[in-house]
Structures are given as structure tokens and as C-alpha cells.
Amino acid sequence: MSGAGGATPESTRPVCVLVGAPGSGKTTVGEALAGLLGVEFRDTDLDIERMAGKPIPEIFIDEGEAHFRTLERAAVAAALAGCAGVLALGGGAVLAEETRAALVGHAVVHLSVELPDAVKRVGLGAGRPLLALNPRATLKHLMDQRRPLYTEVATATVVTDGRTPDEIAAEIAALLKR
Ligand SMILES: Nc1ncnc2c1ncn2[C@@H]1O[C@H](COP(=O)(O)OP(=O)(O)O)[C@@H](O)[C@H]1O
Ligand SMILES: O=C(O)C1=C[C@@H](OP(=O)(O)O)[C@@H](O)[C@H](O)C1
């Protein structure tokens, strides 16, 4: 699965971009995959936190979701042009039409997850402000709303339910060799 096309030189294109719902494992699997391939790992959520100088929940509290999405669009554009390894996006990045357009021509893997595993994985963690209230219902709503968008941008889908991050990373590595 090659990510041909687009204006970015091959040397600065991500080998793989991971999209999917919160709890699908983009950050965890992305790190494992980068280790397997011996390439850098980048996560736009970390780039945003560095850019803003504070954690994501604080950005939501201080400046609101719209501002976070503005930072996110910029972070994704910069990472698509400057990352030569594995790139994990935040679960809501695909909401932006601009970002979906920018993903065309890249190798984009959708990590699919059903509600039961997603709920178990995000647990009651405090790092996802959108899931702070009623996590199960909110996650269901987000997943129903976004599933078509993940499908739209993906060049491959990998099921994650009931599987370990290492198994999933190995499947993606095999896909990328095709
Ligand atoms: N395949 C998996 N099986 C079990 N737990 C997982 C799996 N993938 C991720 N996790 C756990 O779920 C939580 C959320 O994973 P994370 O990688 O942050 O997801 P995302 O970046 O997609 O929101 C973490 O605690 C992580 O250890
Ligand atoms: O689903 C979302 O809108 C969000 C998902 C988070 O990333 P993960 O999908 O890595 O949890 C993070 O970008 C932010 O809290 C918003």
C-alpha cells in the first residue's frame, strides 16, 4: 500500500497516518508500529500541546473546542509535510474538510473499534475533555458521526477489537510492505 501522489517529497511523507475513534489505539499502536519499522513516531495531539504550551484539557477549558480545532488543522498540515515516520492524528481531526482533503494521496489506516472496547480503553481517564461527561453515550455519538469520515479518508481499515497493539502493528507493517 503506497501513498503515491501529492506535492510533498517522498522523504518527508509519513509512511503511515493513523485515524480512528478515541480509544482505537492510534497513539499506542502508532508507537509500536514506529518501533517495528525503525522510524519516528509523531502524534498531532502532542504537537498541539507543545505549540499551546499546555495540555489538551486546558486548551478546551481556556480557549474552547473551536480554537483547539484551529490548532489541530495547522498541526496536521505541518505533520503531513514534515513527518517521515508514523503519524497518529487525534480522533476528531477528520471533522475538518481541509484535513480530509490533505490526507488524499497518503497511506491512511483506519483503526476500527466497536463501542465496548473503546469504552473499556478510554476508561475514566481525564485526558479527553469531550468524554468528561457521560463517556459511553458521548463516545457512541462521536463514533456514529465520524465512522463515514474515517472510511472516506482511509486507504485501509484494521480491526482492533480484542487484539493487542503489537498484533495490530504487525498487521499494518505487513500491509505497508504490499
Ligand atoms: N489494542 C488494544 N488493546 C487493549 N488496550 C489498548 C489497545 N490499544 C490501546 N489500548 C489502551 O487504550 C487506551 C487508549 O489508547 P490510545 O492509544 O491513547 O488511543 P487513541 O490515541 O486512539 O485515543 C490506552 O490506555 C492504551 O494503553
Ligand atoms: O475525538 C476527539 O475529538 C479528540 C480526541 C483526542 O485524541 P485521541 O483520539 O487520540 O484520544 C484529542 O485530539 C482531543 O481530546 C479531541
Ligand SMILES: [Mg+2]
Ligand atoms: Mg491518541
